[in-house]
Amino acid sequence: MQVFQNLLSKIKPHFEEGGKLEKFYYGYDAIETFLFVPGHSTHKGEAHIKDGIDLKRTMFTVVIAMIPCLLFGMWNVGHQYYLAAGEFTALGDGFVEKMIHGAIKVLPIVIVSYGVGLNIEFAFAIFRKHPVNEGFLVTGMLIPLVMPPTVPLWMVGLATAFAVLIGKEAFGGTGMNILNVALTARVFIFFAYPTYISGDTVWIADGVTGATPLGVGYLDGLAGLQANPNYTIENMVLGFIPGSIGETSLIAIGLGALILIATGIGSWKIMLSVLAGAFATATTLFLFDITPFAGVPPYYHIFMGSMLFAAVFMATDPVTATQTEMGKWIYGFLIGVFGIIIRVLNPAYPEGWMLAILLMNVFAPTIDHMIIQSNIKRRMSRALK
Amino acid sequence: MSTETAVKAAASAEPKEPLFSKKNRKLITDPFNDNNPITVQVLGVCSALAVTTQMKPAFVMTLSVIFVISFSNLIISLIRNTIPSRIRMIVQITVIALLVTMVDQVLKAFVYDVSRELSVYIGLIITNCIVMGRLEAFAMGNKPMPSLLDGIGNGIGYGAILLVVAFFRELFGAGTLFGVQIIPQFMYDLGYENNGIMLTSAAAMFIIGVLIWVQRSFNEKLVDVS
Numbered sequence: 337m338q339v340f341q342n343l344l345s346k347i348k349p350h351f352e353e354g355g356k357l358e359k360f361y362y363g364y365d366a367i368e369t370f371l372f373v374p375g376h377s378t379h380k381g382e383a384h385i386k387d388g389i390d391l392k393r394t395m396f397t398v399v400i401a402m403i404p405c406l407l408f409g410m411w412n413v414g415h416q417y418y419l420a421a422g423e424f425t426a427l428g429d430g431f432v433e434k435m436i437h438g439a440i441k442v443l444p445i446v447i448v449s450y451g452v453g454l455n456i457e458f459a460f461a462i463f464r465k466h467p468v469n470e471g472f473l474v475t476g477m478l479i480p481l482v483m484p485p486t487v488p489l490w491m492v493g494l495a496t497a498f499a500v501l502i503g504k505e506a507f508g509g510t511g512m513n514i515l516n517v518a519l520t521a522r523v524f525i526f527f528a529y530p531t532y533i534s535g536d537t538v539w540i541a542d543g544v545t546g547a548t549p550l551g552v553g554y555l556d557g558l559a560g561l562q563a564n565p566n567y568t569i570e571n572m573v574l575g576f577i578p579g580s581i582g583e584t585s586l587i588a589i590g591l592g593a594l595i596l597i598a599t600g601i602g603s604w605k606i607m608l609s610v611l612a613g614a615f616a617t618a619t620t621l622f623l624f625d626i627t628p629f630a631g632v633p634p635y636y637h638i639f640m641g642s643m644l645f646a647a648v649f650m651a652t653d654p655v656t657a658t659q660t661e662m663g664k665w666i667y668g669f670l671i672g673v674f675g676i677i678i679r680v681l682n683p684a685y686p687e688g689w690m691l692a693i694l695l696m697n698v699f700a701p702t703i704d705h706m707i708i709q710s711n712i713k714r715r716m717s718r719a720l721k
Numbered sequence: 722m723s724t725e726t727a728v729k730a731a732a733s734a735e736p737k738e739p740l741f742s743k744k745n746r747k748l749i750t751d752p753f754n755d756n757n758p759i760t761v762q763v764l765g766v767c768s769a770l771a772v773t774t775q776m777k778p779a780f781v782m783t784l785s786v787i788f789v790i791s792f793s794n795l796i797i798s799l800i801r802n803t804i805p806s807r808i809r810m811i812v813q814i815t816v817i818a819l820l821v822t823m824v825d826q827v828l829k830a831f832v833y834d835v836s837r838e839l840s841v842y843i844g845l846i847i848t849n850c851i852v853m854g855r856l857e858a859f860a861m862g863n864k865p866m867p868s869l870l871d872g873i874g875n876g877i878g879y880g881a882i883l884l885v886v887a888f889f890r891e892l893f894g895a896g897t898l899f900g901v902q903i904i905p906q907f908m909y910d911l912g913y914e915n916n917g918i919m920l921t922s923a924a925a926m927f928i929i930g931v932l933i934w935v936q937r938s939f940n941e942k943l944v945d946v947s
Contacts, residue, residue: 488912490912490913491914502927502930502931506930506931506934524918527917527918527921527923528916528917528918528919529914529916529917530917532914
């Protein structure tokens with residue numbers, strides 16, 4: 337660290353006022369505050385801060401919460417590959433080989449996502465003369481986790497650029513975006529290059545194809561799921577199934593959820609209400625028997641596809657979710673309802689969470705507005721009585 | 722422009738104002754940037770979304786709109802003092818409909834395939850807000866020659882945006898421009914794919930949005946207009 341500090345203090349004068357590289361001050365600032373505790377402090381006698389939690393620490397907590405998903409995703413990519421190739425079919429076998437294969441597939445996606453996104457963020461920070469915000473730390477990790485392992489890297493780069501430019505910077509940068517940035521990136525690939533992100537051919541690797549449990553359940557119902565020895569309910573919970581990199585293991589996602597809830601960064605109300613909305617809708621559809629998932633019990637919907645990942649990491653994004661406490665329940669519940677409706681009843685879209693969350697992102701400010709207005713009205717009538 | 726003679730005739734009636742005086746030049750250049758019908762007035766967006774998947778229909782649409790808007794401006798301006806104000810909308814619509822029908826018939830006769838591609842959108846020029854908007858805002862209160870120039874200017878301003886949007890949509894959505902393959906085959910062999918989002922009208926919305934963004938960050942006059 338001393339090396340970095342020396343280097344930074346050596347080049348600092350160039351970036352300060354009057355220096356040669358004054359224009360790039362905020363680029364320098366970002367690197368300095370990333371490596372070291374910032375030298376800024378609050379003014380004496382004005383602030384009453386109990387905890388110095390800032391955006392950077394919030395974002396890092398979320399990144400840490402995603403690490404289990406990433407590591408498990410890497411292993412699972414390798415596991416699915418070797419399973420299809422007929423080698424190391426037992427779970428415990430070939431751990432190192434599976435990790436290496438997964439890392440070769442997953443790490444480039446992570447690097448491209450961070451590389452493209454951070455460059456755009458730095459460019460805008462320098463151009464608009466504001467410090468670089470840390471929002472992209474989370475987005476850059478979320479994007480790889482919602483991609484299938486076989487997605488071409490240039491598509492990841494393009495989608496990231498689109499999401500950061502149109503989804504975020506056009507609205508004014510971190511904290512101002514209406515739509516979840518990581519989902520904007522995914523929805524871009526979903527509509528621009530649909531065959532590369534969903535369907536039967538993308539989940540495993542290198543010419544090996546296979547449908548996810550969700551796809552099998554949609555086409556063949558419970559019988560189809562039971563016909564595949566790999567798609568047992570235990571495997572779905574533990575995550576030994578094909579799917580997007582981070583979405584498969586409910587255990588890893590659950591660990592992330594615990595970290596988010598324990599630190600108070602993710603809202604448990606949203607997570608719970610998404611599950612409740614989804615379960616209620618799935619049960620209703622199951623009871624009235626209007627679902628193509630023939631005979632698949634409603635609780636399977638929580639184990640298949642990306643439902644839990646979406647509920648824990650996507651729906652709880654503090655920028656795009658509702659802010660009022662009551663609003664969180666409504667917002668989450670409606671995500672659950674719409675997610676299942678899109679997944680089950682719309683044949684054009686195999687999975688619903690991305691579109692459901694983006695839809696509710698748009699409505700979140702309206703929900704908040706209604707709640708605040710009704711609060712005002714209630715208190716007003718009480719006061720005037 | 723083929724309308725040169727008409728312009729000259731109108732100009733000779735106004736001896737004091739030279740043909741391309743500063744004011745008249747402004748009528749043509751203003752709609753191109755400072756007062757662009759699409760990016761500043763935000764009119765005519767629906768047709769900009771609908772006909773811009775390819776360059777060819779966008780180009781034909783541009784020519785048609787320039788024709789309709791300039792001549793309807795001219796005609797309405799010529800008869801503006803005789804139109805009873807209570808029925809002026811009906812008169813305007815009749816004039817526009819006449820011109821649009823002419824365009825439609827000409828397209829059907831000479832470029833039938835393009836006419837089929839554009840389908841209802843030629844007919845819908847009648848309801849294009851830019852045409853009505855210019856009639857109400859300009860031609861009803863100005864002399865014929867400036868009205869004609871204003872019509873040409875707005876038509877070009879509209880068409881320019883249309884062509885820019887169509888350029889990006891056709892190039893990235895289909896890899897072609899005016900139906901000619903631009904992106905070479907070896908790119909596809911390397912794994913390049915046409916972008917399906919460009920074929921949806923959402924892409925036109927993004928592109929117009931980005932154009933507005935870029936325009937406003939360079940043109941200080943437009944900041945805080947709305």
